Amino acid sequence: MTTSPGVLAVVESQLSNFGLTPLRAAHELGFHTVLMSNDPDRYRVVSLAEEVYAKHIDEIIQADTNSVDAVVAALEPFHAAGRLSGVMTVTDYNIPLVAEVAARFGLPGLSPAAARNCRDKLLMRQACQAAGVAVPGFHQAIGEEDALAAADRFGYPCVVKPMTESASIGVTLCRTPDEVLAAYRDITSSSTDFRGQPRRPGALVEEYLLGFEVSVESVLVDGERRFLGVTDKALGPHPYFVEMGDTFPSMLSAPVRAECTELARRALEAVGHDFGAAHVEVKMTADGPRIVEVNGRMPGAEITQLIREATGVYLQREVVKLHAGLPADLTPSRDRAAASRYLAARQAGTLSAVDGADLARRVPGVVEVDLEAHPGDRVRPAESNLDLLGYVVATGDTTGDAVRRAEAALGQLTPRIDTGAGTEQR
Numbered sequence: 001m002t003t004s005p006g007v008l009a010v011v012e013s014q015l016s017n018f019g020l021t022p023l024r025a026a027h028e029l030g031f032h033t034v035l036m037s038n039d040p041d042r043y044r045v046v047s048l049a050e051e052v053y054a055k056h057i058d059e060i061i062q063a064d065t066n067s068v069d070a071v072v073a074a075l076e077p078f079h080a081a082g083r084l085s086g087v088m089t090v091t092d093y094n095i096p097l098v099a100e101v102a103a104r105f106g107l108p109g110l111s112p113a114a115a116r117n118c119r120d121k122l123l124m125r126q127a128c129q130a131a132g133v134a135v136p137g138f139h140q141a142i143g144e145e146d147a148l149a150a151a152d153r154f155g156y157p158c159v160v161k162p163m164t165e166s167a168s169i170g171v172t173l174c175r176t177p178d179e180v181l182a183a184y185r186d187i188t189s190s191s192t193d194f195r196g197q198p199r200r201p202g203a204l205v206e207e208y209l210l211g212f213e214v215s216v217e218s219v220l221v222d223g224e225r226r227f228l229g230v231t232d233k234a235l236g237p238h239p240y241f242v243e244m245g246d247t248f249p250s251m252l253s254a255p256v257r258a259e260c261t262e263l264a265r266r267a268l269e270a271v272g273h274d275f276g277a278a279h280v281e282v283k284m285t286a287d288g289p290r291i292v293e294v295n296g297r298m299p300g301a302e303i304t305q306l307i308r309e310a311t312g313v314y315l316q317r318e319v320v321k322l323h324a325g326l327p328a329d330l331t332p333s334r335d336r337a338a339a340s341r342y343l344a345a346r347q348a349g350t351l352s353a354v355d356g357a358d359l360a361r362r363v364p365g366v367v368e369v370d371l372e373a374h375p376g377d378r379v380r381p382a383e384s385n386l387d388l389l390g391y392v393v394a395t396g397d398t399t400g401d402a403v404r405r406a407e408a409a410l411g412q413l414t415p416r417i418d419t420g421a422g423t424e425q426r
Contacts, residue, residue: 006085007078008324009034011101012065012094012195015045015386017370018300020052022090025317027056031085031324034059034078036071038196047370066197068100079105086323092166093195095119095296108325110275110296117271118278118296121163121204124271125291131270134263134290136283137207140200147184148177150205157238159206162187162199167300167385169194173208173238180205194386211285213292214250214257216264217299217307219277219319219330225265226330228313230257231303232399233281236344242382245341245406248306251399256284263289271296277319279303301385302340302368302393309338309367309395337399339406343371343389348380349419351389356412360392363412365405368393371413379417389415 008031013019020043027033033056035043040060043049064070071087078084086107089098095115102109110118117123128135137154140163141147151158151174160183161171172183187203213235217228230252234245250257264280271294279299281292298304304315312333321328343354351373360369371390373379382388390413394405 005030005032005083006324007032007034007075007083008085008320009036009061009075009078009087011036011071011087011089011098012091013043013089014091014300015043016301016372017046017048018302018304019043019090020046020048021304021316022088022320023052024056025314026320027058029317029320029324031320032058032083034061036061036063036065036074038062038065045372047372065094065097066195068097068104071097071101072104075101075105086320086325088320088323090297090300092119092295092297093193093197102323108275108323111272114272114274115296118273118294119164120200121161121293122200124294127272128267128270128291128294131266133266133270134288136209136290136292139205140202141184141205142202144181144184147180147203147205151177151180154205154207157208159208160184160187161204161206162193163204164197164199165193167194168241168243169384169386171241171384173241175239179239209283209285209290209292211283213281213283214252214260215246215299215303216261216280216282217278217303218264218268218280219315219322219328220273220275221322221328221330225268227261227265228307228311228315228330230260231299231306234341236382240383242344242387243301243342243385244344245339246301246303246306247337247339247399247403248303248310249337249399251403260284260289263291267291267294276322277315302391305368305393306338306340309393310334310336336395336397337402338367338393338395339399339402340391340393341406341410342391343410343413343415344382344387345379345389345415345417346381347417347419349378349417351375351377351379352416352418354389355414355416359412360409363394363405363409365394365396365401366392366409367395369409369413379415
């Protein structure tokens with residue numbers, strides 16, 4: 001008599017190769033892999049999607065993934081049959097829902113309270129502030145005059161952002177009152193976020209942190225927080241905060257890495273993070289490190305791939321194990337470095353082609369070149385991470401080697417864009 005494999009359900013994901021990798025990892029571990037989504041076809045825009053859909057997703061369940069009750073009802077047959085091993089997500093939008101679902105079924109997962117604190121930037125800042133963890137000055141502005149008063153209090157430039165978005169959507173550096181008003185109006189013009197969930201009223205107005213950004217990657221295993229390392233983050237030009245590349249491990253000095261790691265540890269304690277992976281974004285300023293975000297999930301973009309290339313730790317697989325109640329192995333098997341760099345359009349229009357991918361792949365040390373935008377797509381200069389056209393990943397014996405190789409590969413890529421003026425721009 002054969003035993004049916006356990007079911008691992010992934011509730012929504014990110015529109016990237018990273019977003020589909022947990023499904024592949026779960027299937028490779030022998031689970032019956034289920035993708036739950038209110039629109040499963042949204043992931044088919046990703047270049048890896050056809051392979052994942054064909055080989056690594058055993059079942060697709062279309063359900064209202066903004067409703068805990070709907071997700072519980074959809075998974076109840078697996079639970080009743082004793083097959084539901086775990087439920088997880090890698091997208092911020094569904095972290096609180098998945099925490100609630102896991103709690104109802106008695107499955108491993110982040111506590112619902114911690115999930116809410118990680119998901120909502122206002123709750124996160126309030127929890128950190130109450131615990132004495134350094135965060136930027138912040139204020140939930142309800143109304144235009146309130147937003148202007150907060151900007152005057154923090155000084156210009158300041159940052160205006162929504163409280164429950166991801167991928168830097170709607171995050172804007174404002175240098176004048178008019179820009180504050182424009183950003184506030186843009187955020188409050190919609191009552192729902194990118195995934196159709198209700199937005200908290202108003203907008204967050206914050207002190208601008210002048211400095212460089214890193215992220216601290218960790219996993220809580222058997223009550224012990226294991227720090228995998230610090231990632232250097234490259235951001236695009238203001239007024240936006242688009243992630244243009246990552247490097248792992250960080251090239252910063254040991255004392256600076258230790259200072260950022262300690263602040264991340266305290267922030268995770270402040271929000272009550274009690275399970276699995278965490279990705280904490282930190283700005284290093286002249287006054288020391290300050291918390292930008294505390295995310296109760298694995299790092300996004302290509303950081304998990306960088307960690308795997310640099311250390312051998314397959315973080316996506318090990319986090320799947322944790323959600324299924326299995327022991328995770330975070331032991332490094334190599335000591336190298338990896339870097340990613342992202343491609344963005346220089347002007348708005350229709351993408352005709354991206355030249356140079358073959359050259360980029362020939363750069364020594366390059367392990368991946370992925371073009372996520374396709375001919376015919378409308379493109380624009382990046383205002384959020386969703387606007388990026390593709391990326392390269394390179395490895396090296398040192399951080400410097402990996403960075404120079406990734407930048408050399410990115411330099412080979414040239415988007416051709418029809419701007420509507422009868423000519424193509426490069």
